[in-house]
Structure formats: C-alpha cells, structure tokens
Amino acid sequence: xxxxxxxxxxxxxxxxxxxxxxxxxxxxxxxxxxxxxxxxxxxxxxxxxxxxxxxxxxxxxxxxxxxxxxxxxxxxxxxxxxxxxxxxxxxxxxxxxxxxxxxxxxxxxxxxxxxxxxxxxxxxxxxxxxxxxxxxxxxxxxxxxxxxxxxxxxxxxxxxxxxxxxxxxxxxxxxxxxxxxxxxxxxxxxxxxxxxxxxxxxxxxxxxxxxxxxxxxxxxxxxxxxxx
Numbered sequence: 001x002x003x004x005x006x007x008x009x010x011x012x013x014x015x016x017x018x019x020x021x022x023x024x025x026x027x028x029x030x031x032x033x034x035x036x037x038x039x040x041x042x043x044x045x046x047x048x049x050x051x052x053x054x055x056x057x058x059x060x061x062x063x064x065x066x067x068x069x070x071x072x073x074x075x076x077x078x079x080x081x082x083x084x085x086x087x088x089x090x091x092x093x094x095x096x097x098x099x100x101x102x103x104x105x106x107x108x109x110x111x112x113x114x115x116x117x118x119x120x121x122x123x124x125x126x127x128x129x130x131x132x133x134x135x136x137x138x139x140x141x142x143x144x145x146x147x148x149x150x151x152x153x154x155x156x157x158x159x160x161x162x163x164x165x166x167x168x169x170x171x172x173x174x175x176x177x178x179x180x181x182x183x184x185x186x187x188x189x190x191x192x193x194x195x196x197x198x199x200x201x202x203x204x205x206x207x208x209x210x211x212x213x214x215x216x217x218x219x220x221x222x223x224x225x226x227x228x
Contacts, residue, residue, distance in 0.1 A: 002098040002183075004120055005046050006038040008065060009085050010106050011076055012053035017211050021051075021106045022059060026222055030106035030209060031056060035063040038104050040113030043120040050089050052076035068092050083192055090184055097185035100124075103193065107209045108177035109218075110227055119181045119201045128195035129182040133173040134206050140169050176206035 010021040010031055022029040028036075031049070038047045049060035049067050052075070057067050068089070075085050086101065095101070100123060102116060111132065119130045142164065144156035155162065179201060180193045187193065205227055207218045221227045 002100055003045055003095070004043045004100045004102060005048065005093070005095065006041070006044040006102045006104055006116075007086065007089055008034045008038070008047070008049050008060065008104050008106060009082060010049060010051045010053070010056050010060070011080070012051065012056055013076060013078065015078070017209075017215075020209055020215075021056060023209065023215050025109060025215065025218060029059055030109050031059050032063050033109040034104040034106045035060060035065050037109075037111050037113055037116060038102070039064055041102070041116040041120070042113070043117055044102055048089065048093070050085055083187070086187060086193070087191075090187065095184050097183070097188070099184045101182055101184060101187065103180040103182075105177050108206065109209065110176075110206045111178035111203075112228065115201060115203060116179055119179050122199050122201060123181045123183070127197050127199040128186045129193055129198045130180070130201055131194070131198060132176045132179040132201045132203050132206070134176050134203050136172040136174050138166075140166065141172055142169050173200060173202070176203060177208050178203070178206055 008031060012019065014020050021031055025033060035047060038044050047065045049057060049065045050071050051057050052071050057070065061067055071085060071088060075088055102120065119132065123130045142157055142160040143162045145153045146156050148154050182193045186195045207214065209215050209218060
C-alpha cells in the first residue's frame with residue numbers, strides 16, 4: 001500500500017529576500033505554516049524538512065516535522081533545482097515507487113489541510129500528479145506584449161488580439177506553488193513533479209512570498225481576515 005509523505009523544501013540562501021522561509025506571519029515562521037497545513041491533512045503520514053540550514057531544521061523538527069539530515073552543498077546553491085532536491089530525498093528516505101510525495105513550499109503559505117486532501121484524492125483517483133492552480137484575472141497573457149529588436153510592440157502570443165473583450169478570452173491558470181502531488185515513480189521517470197496526466201486543483205486564493213512587499217501585503221490581508 002502506498003504511503004503519502006509531505007516534504008517541505010527550505011533553502012536558506014535567498015539573496016533577494018534573506019531568510020524568507022522563516023519570515024514571520026501571524027507570529028510564526030512560514031516553515032511553521034507549511035507544517036501546520038501538512039499535519040492537518042488526513043492523508044499525510046509523515047512530514048519531512050529538506051534544508052541546508054541547522055536553524056531551519058531545528059524550527060521544523062520543533063514544529064513536528066522529521067529530518068534526514070542537512071541536504072548536500074550541491075543542492076543548496078542558487079542554481080539547485082527543486083526536482084533534484086526531491087530526488088535526493090527519495091534516495092535517502094528509501095521510498096518505494098508507489099509512494100506519494102506532497103510538496104509544500106513555505107513561501108506559498110495560503111493553503112489548507114482540506115486542499116491537500118483534495119489534491120491527494122485527485123491523485124489517487126485519476127492522475128499521476130496534481131498541482132494547485134488559480135485562474136489569472138488580469139493581465140490575461142493574450143493581452144501581453146513584447147518589445148522586438150526594432151523597439152516596437154508585438155503580441156506576446158503570436159496572432160493574439162489584445163482588443164478582444166476579456167470575457168471572450170480563454171481561461172488561463174497559474175501555478176500557486178502551494179501544493180504539488182506526485183508519485184515517486186513519476187518523479188523518477190519524468191524527472192519532474194508533472195506528468196502526462198497532471199490534474200489541477202483549482203483554488204481561489206494564493207500568495208507567493210518572494211519579497212518583503214509580498215509578506216507585508218499578506219500580513220495586511222490576514223489582519224483583515226481576507227485569506228484562509
């Protein structure tokens with residue numbers, strides 16, 4: 001029988017927003033928020049932290065996550081890819097092909113245990129992988145422009161008409177970064193969290209904390225009860 005494992009990835013070397021993974025929101029770190037969401041899931045059996053920081057590791061373990069030790073230095077650089085971190089975790093954890101990984105990124109804290117459970121159920125029912133997405137309102141990519149080598153505006157999407165009424169444009173969705181679900185076998189086979197059959201979990205709200213301004217805006221929303 002497959003096991004569902006939650007994985008929280010938290011690198012300490014962010015240059016644009018130092019230590020963003022342990023930025024405080026409602027009095028606790030973003031790592032804590034990821035752990036709270038993971039522990040409130042009915043499906044996640046074990047929850048792990050993957051980090052290059054002893055401080056982050058201690059915060060996570062204190063909050064109820066497990067650790068298999070700090071990740072290698074080669075997976076702690078700016079160029080390190082999340083999928084390589086996940087593959088390293090699979091290797092050292094001894095997970096089987098049929099086991100399921102739920103990735104919870106601390107910097108995408110707007111998610112609930114119920115959403116995690118819905119994602120896992122989608123995966124178990126129909127998919128090889130699941131990702132949380134939200135509909136893009138404005139700007140719709142069909143209205144975006146690029147500047148060509150002659151310094152003139154051209155459609156970002158070839159042949160797109162930016163004068164088309166918004167209601168007639170196709171619905172576009174963006175990844176929220178909050179929840180990814182994939183089987184170990186798919187990750188190892190595809191080298192990706194995505195598969196040929198990736199299903200969407202559509203959510204209404206999300207926030208990616210990549211800057212101090214993102215965090216302040218999220219705090220503002222929380223203070224007024226506008227999120228979660």
